[in-house]
Amino acid sequence: MSYAINPDDVRRAADVLAGVAHRTPLFESRRLNERLGGRVILKAENLQRTGSFKFRGGYNAVASLSADQRASGVVAYSSGNHAQGVAYGASLHDVSAKIVMPTDAPVNKLAATRGYGAEVILYDRYKESREDIADELSEKEGRALVGPYDDPNVVAGQGTVGLEALTDVRSADALVVCLGGGGLLAGCATIATELQPDIAIYGVEPEAGDDHRLSRSKGERVTIDVPKTIADGQQTTAPGELTWPITNALVEEFVGVSDEQIVATMRLLFEQFKIVAEPSGASALAAVVHGIVPAADRTTIVTISGGNITAARFAELLG
Numbered sequence: 001m002s003y004a005i006n007p008d009d010v011r012r013a014a015d016v017l018a019g020v021a022h023r024t025p026l027f028e029s030r031r032l033n034e035r036l037g038g039r040v041i042l043k044a045e046n047l048q049r050t051g052s053f054k055f056r057g058g059y060n061a062v063a064s065l066s067a068d069q070r071a072s073g074v075v076a077y078s079s080g081n082h083a084q085g086v087a088y089g090a091s092l093h094d095v096s097a098k099i100v101m102p103t104d105a106p107v108n109k110l111a112a113t114r115g116y117g118a119e120v121i122l123y124d125r126y127k128e129s130r131e132d133i134a135d136e137l138s139e140k141e142g143r144a145l146v147g148p149y150d151d152p153n154v155v156a157g158q159g160t161v162g163l164e165a166l167t168d169v170r171s172a173d174a175l176v177v178c179l180g181g182g183g184l185l186a187g188c189a190t191i192a193t194e195l196q197p198d199i200a201i202y203g204v205e206p207e208a209g210d211d212h213r214l215s216r217s218k219g220e221r222v223t224i225d226v227p228k229t230i231a232d233g234q235q236t237t238a239p240g241e242l243t244w245p246i247t248n249a250l251v252e253e254f255v256g257v258s259d260e261q262i263v264a265t266m267r268l269l270f271e272q273f274k275i276v277a278e279p280s281g282a283s284a285l286a287a288v289v290h291g292i293v294p295a296a297d298r299t300t301i302v303t304i305s306g307g308n309i310t311a312a313r314f315a316e317l318l319g
Contacts, residue, residue: 001249004152004242007194010159010187011059017157020092021056021163022048026301029272032289037296040288041172043165046281046307049260050112051086053161053184053231053305054148060157061146062093070095075143077130079232081110081280081306082148087118093154098137100130106232108310125226125235131164147185149240159187165301166195173298178284178305179203179212179254180234182243187251188288188303200252204287205257206231211238212247216254230259230317233280233306255293257286263317265289276314281306 026281027042044113062074073096076086081100097118101110123133138145147213149155161184166172173187175192177185185203192199205212209227215238223238239247247254262279265286269275277285285302287293293300 001200001245003190003246005156005159005190006188007191009152009156010163010191011057013153013156014160014163016060016063017056017160020059021160024048026165026168027273028083032272036288039299040295041299041301042275042285042304043161043301044275044304045161046275046277046304048087050248051306051308052081052082052085052281053158053303054081055088056085056160056184057151057154057157058082058146058232059089059092060087061151061153062086062095064153065144069144072142072144073097074146074229075100075137075141076146076148077134078148079235080105080113081233081308083113083118083143084109084116086146087113087116091117093311098143100133100137102130106308106310106313109308112308149181149186150242152242153185155187155217155243156235157187158184159191161303162188163191166192169301171299172196172199172301174200174202174293174300176202176204176225176284176288176293176300176301176302178234178280179205180236180280181240182212182247183240184303184305185245185251186240186246189246191197193250201250202287202293203247203251203254203256204284204293205256206234206283207258209234209236210256211236212254213256215239215244216219216248231262231279233278234283257283257290257292261286261290265317275304276307276309277304278309279317
């Protein structure tokens with residue numbers, strides 16, 4: 001079957017990002033490994049530029065635009081991390097950016113997006129369609145639309161997370177990836193299954209936002225209401241149109257974690273690894289720590305996808 005991207009697209013994105021994106025470090029804890037009975041290796045994308053893996057896809061997408069498209073600017077929609085990735089990627093290319101963001105987006109993400117030079121267009125995520133607003137801006141102003149996951153260049157850029165991790169760890173048995181629209185998971189699965197064909201791949205979403213699990217059980221893409229979860233980066237309502245064929249084919253299982261499990265994992269990351277993760281950033285590890293994805297007797301790579309959270313909100317959740 002033909003998919004939106006292939007492994008060579010991920011490699012080309014890696015070339016584009018070389019010297020621009022950080023090659024983020026891997027961490028593991030002897031204490032956690034002993035507790036779980038296997039090796040658990042964290043890919044710390046919370047230390048990426050803009051504080052999440054989203055910079056990779058945003059930058060790669062802007063870099064792929066023609067000169068005429070750059071002159072017209074870009075428009076994107078996001079709850080925060082993709083917003084920052086596109087905004088910063090656009091600023092590095094001297095491209096105008098407008099970003100559609102929900103009124104309840106974290107204040108730090110709103111401030112950072114504006115700080116990177118983008119104009120923010122606010123909307124009510126429970127009453128309005130961000131896609132419709134972005135499409136209208138794109139048509140009216142001629143701006144190139146850079147979607148958070150249904151864009152091949154974005155997905156290829158996100159896949160460089162998996163390329164780096166599996167280049168550094170050549171004997172991984174499992175890859176566990178946080179899941180919203182599926183861009184990171186689709187990109188990582190694309191390259192992972194070529195580099196290590198027997199690897200087991202898991203996608204982790206909030207229990208309240210189980211659109212991927214429902215879609216697999218029904219055999220087609222399912223749309224749900226906006227999920228109520230602390231993981232704002234995973235409040236998507238349906239699998240991506242381009243990402244779903246990839247993840248459905250290559251991912252062994254879609255699993256869910258509760259908000260309570262996410263908070264407990266944020267605490268573990270802070271206390272054992274000295275890592276600050278936002279709720280979405282901790283969700284993949286939450287599935288491993290709480291036994292939803294087995295870790296015993298194997299080597300598991302887990303994405304820590306972002307760390308964009310204020311000190312006040314972090315303290316409130318852990319308090």
